[in-house]
Amino acid sequence: MMYAPDAERGRRVVFVRGLDLMARLGIHPHEKAAPQRIRVDIELLVQDEAAPTDIGPDDFRRVVDYQRLVELARSVVTAGHVLLVETLAERLAAAALADARVERARVTVEKPDAFQDVSGVGVVVERRRS
Template sequence: MDHSRLADATRATRRMFVRDLVLEARIGVYAHEQGRTQRIRVNLDLAVEDDGAANLSRPMVGADDLGRVVDYDTVIGAVRDVVAAGHVQLVETLAERVAEACLRNTRIRVARVMVEKLDAVADAASVGVEIEHRNS
């Protein structure tokens, strides 16, 4: 993932990320993928507005308050809910749904989502997709 543009002082955004979240998902189009789960890995990069990022002249150093930031536990919970919602055919569909769930939080401006199937191809560590969606 290219991480270079998500945190940007000129736009008052910070970069929040979740790395290597491994979950069991009901995913796949092939007959052998139906009726069972398989391991997926989810990576998120989020451009986030928060009180500290929005005040460039006086950052919120020392304002140690969870209410002023996007809580990564809440984001991870949203990912878990999407994955638990039922079978999806495509990793692309799952990535889109995860991005949509993240962007329901209006403080998240950009959601870059990578979803990988870890056991789909014997000769590959993973196969998957990466997408990026923005709040308007």
């Protein structure tokens, strides 16, 4: 489920899908011994008061930079071993919400190689600015 952009209220959606990373993640001995592949999706509901009215020249100060979002996710994931997928997803959501323009963050962390007969397991968290 995706957020819906709302031009009347000056909101847009910024997303990163299918970011494959190697993470030190898990509680089992084999997960602590070596990094494993994870897939991260991040979806942000972003406030931009000028969005519905100003279609003028590009203004990079108004937008959330998805390159920076990818770099932020890489930094959070590689910061050290995390026991729970839920904890990693929460850290990613909190990092995204550090940008004052972000109203809500939905983060999916998936372990695609956890089981041979399953395409993936993981968690989705959604957090909003309080």
